[in-house]
Amino acid sequence: MELIKGNDIAATIIAELKAEVAAISGRKPCLALVRVGDDPASVSYVKKKEKTAAEIGVESRVILPPVDISQAELEKLIDDLNADETVDGILVQSPLPKPLDELAIFRRVSPAKDVDGFHTLNLGKLAQEDATGFASCTPAGIMELLGRSDVDLKGKHVVVLGRSLIVGKPIALLALQKKAGANGTVTICHSATKDLPSITRLADVLIAAIGRAHFVTADMVKEGAVVIDVGINRIPDASRKSGYRLVGDVDFDNVAPKTAQITPVPGGVGPMTVAMLMKNTVKARQQGTAA
Amino acid sequence: MELIKGNDIAATIIAELKAEVAAISGRKPCLALVRVGDDPASVSYVKKKEKTAAEIGVESRVILPPVDISQAELEKLIDDLNADETVDGILVQSPLPKPLDELAIFRRVSPAKDVDGFHTLNLGKLAQEDATGFASCTPAGIMELLGRSDVDLKGKHVVVLGRSLIVGKPIALLALQKKAGANGTVTICHSATKDLPSITRLADVLIAAIGRAHFVTADMVKEGAVVIDVGINRIPDASRKSGYRLVGDVDFDNVAPKTAQITPVPGGVGPMTVAMLMKNTVKARQQGTAA
Numbered sequence: 001m002e003l004i005k006g007n008d009i010a011a012t013i014i015a016e017l018k019a020e021v022a023a024i025s026g027r028k029p030c031l032a033l034v035r036v037g038d039d040p041a042s043v044s045y046v047k048k049k050e051k052t053a054a055e056i057g058v059e060s061r062v063i064l065p066p067v068d069i070s071q072a073e074l075e076k077l078i079d080d081l082n083a084d085e086t087v088d089g090i091l092v093q094s095p096l097p098k099p100l101d102e103l104a105i106f107r108r109v110s111p112a113k114d115v116d117g118f119h120t121l122n123l124g125k126l127a128q129e130d131a132t133g134f135a136s137c138t139p140a141g142i143m144e145l146l147g148r149s150d151v152d153l154k155g156k157h158v159v160v161l162g163r164s165l166i167v168g169k170p171i172a173l174l175a176l177q178k179k180a181g182a183n184g185t186v187t188i189c190h191s192a193t194k195d196l197p198s199i200t201r202l203a204d205v206l207i208a209a210i211g212r213a214h215f216v217t218a219d220m221v222k223e224g225a226v227v228i229d230v231g232i233n234r235i236p237d238a239s240r241k242s243g244y245r246l247v248g249d250v251d252f253d254n255v256a257p258k259t260a261q262i263t264p265v266p267g268g269v270g271p272m273t274v275a276m277l278m279k280n281t282v283k284a285r286q287q288g289t290a291a
Numbered sequence: 292m293e294l295i296k297g298n299d300i301a302a303t304i305i306a307e308l309k310a311e312v313a314a315i316s317g318r319k320p321c322l323a324l325v326r327v328g329d330d331p332a333s334v335s336y337v338k339k340k341e342k343t344a345a346e347i348g349v350e351s352r353v354i355l356p357p358v359d360i361s362q363a364e365l366e367k368l369i370d371d372l373n374a375d376e377t378v379d380g381i382l383v384q385s386p387l388p389k390p391l392d393e394l395a396i397f398r399r400v401s402p403a404k405d406v407d408g409f410h411t412l413n414l415g416k417l418a419q420e421d422a423t424g425f426a427s428c429t430p431a432g433i434m435e436l437l438g439r440s441d442v443d444l445k446g447k448h449v450v451v452l453g454r455s456l457i458v459g460k461p462i463a464l465l466a467l468q469k470k471a472g473a474n475g476t477v478t479i480c481h482s483a484t485k486d487l488p489s490i491t492r493l494a495d496v497l498i499a500a501i502g503r504a505h506f507v508t509a510d511m512v513k514e515g516a517v518v519i520d521v522g523i524n525r526i527p528d529a530s531r532k533s534g535y536r537l538v539g540d541v542d543f544d545n546v547a548p549k550t551a552q553i554t555p556v557p558g559g560v561g562p563m564t565v566a567m568l569m570k571n572t573v574k575a576r577q578q579g580t581a582a
Binding site: 120125130155163173185192 | 410411412413414415416418419421445446447448454456460463464467474475476477478479480481483484485490
């Protein structure tokens with residue numbers, strides 16, 4: 001069994017991006033980070049993104065509208081960022097406070113600046129294998145993890161647990177693409193799937209993205225499979241100061257010995273998401289509004 | 292074994308649409324049919340669409356630009372149709388003559404009038420389960436065939452052969468949706484899939500859309516499966532005046548006895564496509580440009 005070390009791979013990508021940004025003549029890429037309200041997780045995510053941006057040489061512009069901003073005002077703010085030629089990428093930190101319509105805001109972001117890859121048009125481009133689009137960061141990160149761990153999906157059976165718009169569907173579309181590294185046979189399972197273990201046991205590559213701690217047990221995994229664990233779940237842990245610890249969707253201790261390669265949680269998929277956000281931002285700068 | 296009779300189901304839908312159109316007060320729905328060049332198959336498809344539109348009470352407006360129309364001129368024509376408030380749906384008959392960029396033309400059509408469901412945005416909406424979008428006609432027709440034959444996909448294993456943008460990917464996304472009738476576990480196979488029969492034999496519902504005559508043989512199908520044959524292939528037949536006959540992707544004679552339900556070719560999926568084009572056109576009229 002070999003660990004797929006997301007921290008190391010993310011660090012490599014960040015170093016590559018730093019070199020790429022250094023080679024850009026003129027204006028450096030700029031990412032607008034819009035955060036509404038003071039949700040502690042959101043505060044910490046935005047900080048992490050700012051810090052990584054600074055490391056790469058990407059300018060970040062943090063925008064903190066008042067928590068009671070109206071839908072119309074927030075849309076106007078997005079419109080202004082769309083029109084601002086010095087802004088390449090726009091990220092609206094999820095979740096937005098309740099009365100706001102998050103999907104409408106995500107769709108308001110210009111597709112050419114949608115570095116989160118949440119816009120309808122970018123999802124369509126993923127299906128169309130149009131490389132000018134932006135793939136959402138977690139699935140894009142999974143493809144990088146696999147590619148840089150010498151896992152070629154061609155002809156492999158890739159089983160995806162979960163059909164979310166942020167992970168399940170886009171990773172299925174990416175794994176299915178005709179390009180090198182992809183070309184997998186893809187099965188998507190979810191809450192309505194019957195006899196799930198009989199399907200997950202078919203997987204050469206199993207991608208778990210359902211958000212349930214330790215859901216994937218050893219009996220569900222084929223000997224020699226590659227397992228990608230997207231889950232980040234809190235479980236109570238009295239031995240920690242915080243009172244909890246983070247675990248994945250996979251029962252790592254029992255599953256890992258059966259696998260050829262597996263991602264840990266934390267330190268697997270997680271660190272890739274911010275790296276891919278930066279990669280999309282640099283791509284947006286290089287591509288301009290042509291997309 | 293029971294035949295899924297596409298002709299009958301399409302006729303039912305056409306009758307439903309006729310009643311729906313009769314109930315529309317004011318302007319009737321209008322479909323613009325753009326055909327460039329005289330490809331005999333295109334001529335016959337457009338005629339069929341005109342005829343079905345007339346039957347339903349949908350106005351059709353056939354536009355026949357010169358075969359040497361430039362990309363810019365054709366785009367201008369599309370822009371005019373997009374702006375024309377008396378046009379609800381726009382169909383550009385494929386294939387366009389060679390120098391024209393078909394994908395760019397499909398993307399030029401306003402998403403709100405894209406009754407063929409080929410626009411990137413409508414593909415994205417399919418993934419997002421946004422019902423304001425237009426699903427492409429063949430996959431939408433397959434869902435109608437299944438629903439009206441009492442095949443509920445919930446928890447069933449749906450295996451799709453083929454990953455095209457017109458059939459394979461959209462039918463996978465539709466079968467996967469959370470709505471009633473869907474909720475299938477979906478596997479997508481294609482040219483790079485290894486040991487294909489072992490996967491197709493898992494299918495409770497097998498959808499063949501690869502365009503190879505008689506590709507799916509009896510050993511590839513589980514006893515009691517539902518088989519949907521999207522293929523329309525010409526094979527030589529000296530006994531016919533034309534010298535050929537149409538067959539599906541499925542070796543019907545040998546596969547049918549094993550199945551619970553199966554579509555014939557012709558008369559299965561084929562007739563549904565035009566019916567769903569009309570359904571999309573009526574939806575576009577009802578929905579307006581709000582989509």
